[in-house]
Amino acid sequence: MTPEEILARLVGFPSVVGRPNAEIVAFVREVCEAAGAEVAVLPGPEGDRANLFATIGPRDVPGVVLSGHMDVVPAGEADWSADPFTLRRDGDRLYGRGTSDMKGFLAAVLAALPRLRAMKLKRPIHLAFSYDEEAGCRGVPHLIAALPGLCAPPEGCIVGEPSGLKAIRAHKGKAAARIGIGGRSGHSSRPDLGLNAIHAMAEVLAAAARQAEALAAGPFDPRFAPPYSSLQIGTIAGGQALNVIPETCTAEIEARAVAGVDPLALLQPVREVAEALSSRGFAVAWDVLSHYPALSLGEDAPLARLLEELTGEVPLPAVSYGTEAGLYQAAGIASIICGPGDIARAHRADEYIETDELAAATRLVVALGERLAA
Numbered sequence: 001m002t003p004e005e006i007l008a009r010l011v012g013f014p015s016v017v018g019r020p021n022a023e024i025v026a027f028v029r030e031v032c033e034a035a036g037a038e039v040a041v042l043p044g045p046e047g048d049r050a051n052l053f054a055t056i057g058p059r060d061v062p063g064v065v066l067s068g069h070m071d072v073v074p075a076g077e078a079d080w081s082a083d084p085f086t087l088r089r090d091g092d093r094l095y096g097r098g099t100s101d102m103k104g105f106l107a108a109v110l111a112a113l114p115r116l117r118a119m120k121l122k123r124p125i126h127l128a129f130s131y132d133e134e135a136g137c138r139g140v141p142h143l144i145a146a147l148p149g150l151c152a153p154p155e156g157c158i159v160g161e162p163s164g165l166k167a168i169r170a171h172k173g174k175a176a177a178r179i180g181i182g183g184r185s186g187h188s189s190r191p192d193l194g195l196n197a198i199h200a201m202a203e204v205l206a207a208a209a210r211q212a213e214a215l216a217a218g219p220f221d222p223r224f225a226p227p228y229s230s231l232q233i234g235t236i237a238g239g240q241a242l243n244v245i246p247e248t249c250t251a252e253i254e255a256r257a258v259a260g261v262d263p264l265a266l267l268q269p270v271r272e273v274a275e276a277l278s279s280r281g282f283a284v285a286w287d288v289l290s291h292y293p294a295l296s297l298g299e300d301a302p303l304a305r306l307l308e309e310l311t312g313e314v315p316l317p318a319v320s321y322g323t324e325a326g327l328y329q330a331a332g333i334a335s336i337i338c339g340p341g342d343i344a345r346a347h348r349a350d351e352y353i354e355t356d357e358l359a360a361a362t363r364l365v366v367a368l369g370e371r372l373a374a
Contacts, residue, residue, distance in 0.1 A: 136290015
């Protein structure tokens with residue numbers, strides 16, 4: 001199958017984050033096995049979702065991982081021009097949910113498999129396709145944990161997030177948490193008899209705002225915009241009526257950390273203020289929604305030099321968005337970002353990838369195979 005044909009099949013699976021993904025996993029497995037790859041389907045603890053790992057070439061020598069996620073964000077935008085889960089071609093553009101982020105990369109990799117098999121690789125290429133990346137990289141940690149039983153330690157990982165096929169060496173880490181405050185309801189005329197959950201949450205949000213202001217003072221990493229770690233309050237909900245003391249309030253906050261800073265640690269001052277409310281009779285819940293570390297690959301790293309040779313361009317220092325690459329790096333695997341498409345097209349109506357981008361990504365995978373066959 002051509003890259004476009006494979007992409008049409010992939011887009012046709014509504015593999016929205018947080019939902020079962022057996023159908024897309026079965027298709028990817030079929031394509032891999034037809035090309036002679038060894039395939040392992042790795043169910044996650046949720047029971048209805050799985051990662052997939054496949055290898056072309058010898059598994060007992062170090063090789064390169066091509067990492068991508070099979071899930072996509074929901075396609076609830078009202079201004080889609082057509083069905084987001086049916087690939088639509090208009091000139092050189094291929095429209096559909098996930099075309100850029102990041103089923104285009106998956107299609108390019110899968111389309112290259114027959115040519116990779118014919119090369120008789122001396123060092124392997126591994127496909128590591130994950131689930132629930134869009135929920136904060138929830139699936140890939142289980143895949144990474146299984147790697148020692150699947151292959152020799154990889155020498156590098158290329159995460160194919162949309163980057164215009166320009167390699168990227170760094171991104172910030174991220175942690176997100178949901179805070180739940182439970183108080184005691186009652187009539188608003190007797191606030192002395194209740195516990196106002198929104199008032200209590202206001203103290204937590206004030207602590208978050210103070211932490212956000214403090215982070216702007218550094219430490220700094222000029223590769224990023226902004227060049228410091230950040231924290232924001234993203235959502236808040238609570239109360240049922242103006243004259244009712246609100247019994248519950250929830251808020252979600254996130255922190256994005258420059259390299260060398262633990263994003264979870266940035267949330268800790270806020271957590272301490274929230275949990276202190278329990279001494280005043282409030283019920284407090286703190287749930288970590290997602291957590292992944294920053295990526296930081298050295299300018300002179302072999303993987304950076306390899307991507308410079310394959311793409312013909314010096315890798316970019318950093319981007320603002322996050323990927324699974326930081327988790328691979330934390331596991332001891334040098335990692336870099338490089339994939340087709342544009343992140344600016346992702347998570348919006350009429351997402352698309354260009355046919356030339358899809359073809360170029362396939363050529364890049366083939367060129368990597370030629371290196372590993374030499």
